[in-house]
Amino acid sequence: MKGFLSLIDNLGKAVLRNVEEAGKILLLFFSVLSWAVRPPLKFKNIMKQMEFVGVKSIFVVVLTGTFTGMVMALQGYHGFRMFSAESLVGSTVALGMTRELGPVLTSLMVTARAGSAMAAELGSMRVTEQIDALYVMAANPIQHLIVPRIIAGIAMVPILTVVSDFVGIAGGYFVGVHVLQINEGLFLKNITKLVTLNDIYNGLVKAACFGLILSLVGCYKGFNTRGGAEGVGRATTEAVVLASISILVADYFLTAIMF
Amino acid sequence: MQDMIQLKDIHKSFGAQKVLDGLDLNIEDGQTTVIIGRSGGGKSVLLKHIIGLIRPDSGQVVVDGEDITKLNDKQLNEVRKKFGMLFQEGALFDSMTVGENVSFPLVEHTKMTDEEIRQVVAERLKAVGLTGVEGKMPSELSGGMRKRVALARAIALHPQIVLFDEPTTGLDPVLTEAINQLIIDTQRNLNLTCIVISHDIESIFRVGHKIALLYGGKIIEYGTPEEIRASKNPVLVQFLSGSTEGPIQIM
Ligand SMILES: Nc1ncnc2c1ncn2[C@@H]1O[C@H](COP(=O)(O)OP(=O)(O)OP(=O)(O)O)[C@@H](O)[C@H]1O
Numbered sequence: 001m002k003g004f005l006s007l008i009d010n011l012g013k014a015v016l017r018n019v020e021e022a023g024k025i026l027l028l029f030f031s032v033l034s035w036a037v038r039p040p041l042k043f044k045n046i047m048k049q050m051e052f053v054g055v056k057s058i059f060v061v062v063l064t065g066t067f068t069g070m071v072m073a074l075q076g077y078h079g080f081r082m083f084s085a086e087s088l089v090g091s092t093v094a095l096g097m098t099r100e101l102g103p104v105l106t107s108l109m110v111t112a113r114a115g116s117a118m119a120a121e122l123g124s125m126r127v128t129e130q131i132d133a134l135y136v137m138a139a140n141p142i143q144h145l146i147v148p149r150i151i152a153g154i155a156m157v158p159i160l161t162v163v164s165d166f167v168g169i170a171g172g173y174f175v176g177v178h179v180l181q182i183n184e185g186l187f188l189k190n191i192t193k194l195v196t197l198n199d200i201y202n203g204l205v206k207a208a209c210f211g212l213i214l215s216l217v218g219c220y221k222g223f224n225t226r227g228g229a230e231g232v233g234r235a236t237t238e239a240v241v242l243a244s245i246s247i248l249v250a251d252y253f254l255t256a257i258m259f
Numbered sequence: 260m261q262d263m264i265q266l267k268d269i270h271k272s273f274g275a276q277k278v279l280d281g282l283d284l285n286i287e288d289g290q291t292t293v294i295i296g297r298s299g300g301g302k303s304v305l306l307k308h309i310i311g312l313i314r315p316d317s318g319q320v321v322v323d324g325e326d327i328t329k330l331n332d333k334q335l336n337e338v339r340k341k342f343g344m345l346f347q348e349g350a351l352f353d354s355m356t357v358g359e360n361v362s363f364p365l366v367e368h369t370k371m372t373d374e375e376i377r378q379v380v381a382e383r384l385k386a387v388g389l390t391g392v393e394g395k396m397p398s399e400l401s402g403g404m405r406k407r408v409a410l411a412r413a414i415a416l417h418p419q420i421v422l423f424d425e426p427t428t429g430l431d432p433v434l435t436e437a438i439n440q441l442i443i444d445t446q447r448n449l450n451l452t453c454i455v456i457s458h459d460i461e462s463i464f465r466v467g468h469k470i471a472l473l474y475g476g477k478i479i480e481y482g483t484p485e486e487i488r489a490s491k492n493p494v495l496v497q498f499l500s501g502s503t504e505g506p507i508q509i510m
């Protein structure tokens with residue numbers, strides 16, 4: 001009985017903790033919104049973050065996108081061959097990439113690369129009192145540090161997703177047409193027939209939401225870091241875990257709404 | 260003399276640890292007040308109360324006639340524009356160059372042109388004995404250089420009130436003297452109100468118009484350098500002589 005009660009107790013505490021954290025992240029989001037519409041925007045910081053989140057992630061995104069497209073083509077081929085529908089491989093890859101894998105894989109890669117870096121950077125700024133120094137100089141850390149990162153996240157993840165979609169489909173094309181010898185004309189025709197612009201748009205809306213999630217979580221964890229170098233490490237890990245989970249959960253609900 | 264800053268009955272605990280315990284202190288306008296006290300005694304915490312980085316559990320912090328513990332963020336920002344602060348560890352922005360660090364308050368709060376800013380930055384850096392370091396990153400500097408850059412940033416705007424958390428710790432004797440002289444000169448020329456935390460006994464007497472001893476969460480001695488030198492307070496005597504014998508326990 002006692003063990004059971006303490007189980008309930010711990011469960012309740014965990015729920016409370018998570019609800020509280022979700023609330024705090026939401027509050028941070030609102031203050032980011034209010035600072036984002038208040039001039040002056042820090043253009044230099046925004047550009048710097050866009051470069052970091054976007055340009056410097058291209059390589060990993062291209063790599064993961066290409067191989068995902070290639071492996072989808074390979075897997076799809078073995079399935080579709082059973083009922084001689086090999087020509088559907090192309091559209092399967094294209095739909096999979098644009099609707100799902102492009103946005104999700106891209107944002108997971110960006111979470112690992114840039115979301116974690118946001119948490120680490122802001123975390124170390126917190127523990128070395130650089131954030132206090134901003135307050136002291138009457139400069140708002142949300143305006144200076146967080147708004148540029150969130151804008152970069154929302155803007156760059158969709159762009160990276162376009163890249164990922166493209167190289168994924170190209171990878172699928174390469175494997176399908178050149179390795180597996182699927183008829184090129186049918187392969188391409190099915191893609192244009194079955195994939196609509198809406199599939200791509202919706203995928204990009206997802207990507208923008210994921211970009212918001214990963215940058216918001218990264219900034220929140222970093223900004224609220226406590227306790228030295230160890231705290232920075234903890235914040236980084238927590239940011240990656242929380243952002244990844246949130247992205248996958250949000251993906252389900254966004255898909256349910258949009259498709 | 261008028262009081263620029265008044266701390267009234269400040270209490271502050273972190274968890275079970277009581278750091279400030281009914282502290283009262285008045286900082287006079289246009290003077291340098293030095294705060295001394297044992298390591299871990301709460302000097303940095305006290306300084307952060309003055310600029311509103313830490314809110315007291317109870318008590319008042321009155322800056323220029325305004326109780327800043329009651330202000331919201333926006334009002335507090337206005338008050339902070341009167342301040343410059345040197346953090347104990349410098350707190351330089353490590354993603355920015357030295358030049359960008361020192362120019363930060365100028366870019367934020369003035370309408371100076373790039374050229375004017377460049378000149379002021381070079382001037383402030385020269386005052387702390389650094390030239391040609393504008394393009395370096397803080398991580399490329401020595402500890403003492405970082406401290407001096409942070410000092411240059413703290414006084415970049417010539418604020419009305421400057422808080423120095425151990426400005427000379429970690430500097431060689433020549434630089435220590437130069438920084439003391441810099442604090443004395445800037446304070447005198449611009450009639451600033453300065454608060455300096457220091458462990459360096461010689462600096463204390465050179466820089467301070469008033470000296471305050473923080474011990475047990477309170478200011479237990481306060482006076483001019485002469486009064487402090489003449490004081491018979493056993494804590495103060497032990498502190499100034501650096502003896503291990505006396506009321507200050509090491510453990
Ligand atoms: N943010 C904080 N959270 C918890 N405890 C803190 C915090 N800041 C300071 N303390 C505690 O308050 C006490 C006083 O710290 P403070 O930094 O003011 O000392 P100090 O007098 O400046 O010492 P030193 O001369 O070594 O710099 C220390 O015991 C420290 O552990």
Ligand SMILES: [Mg+2]
Nearest residue numbers: 302303347424
């Ligand atoms: Mg200190």
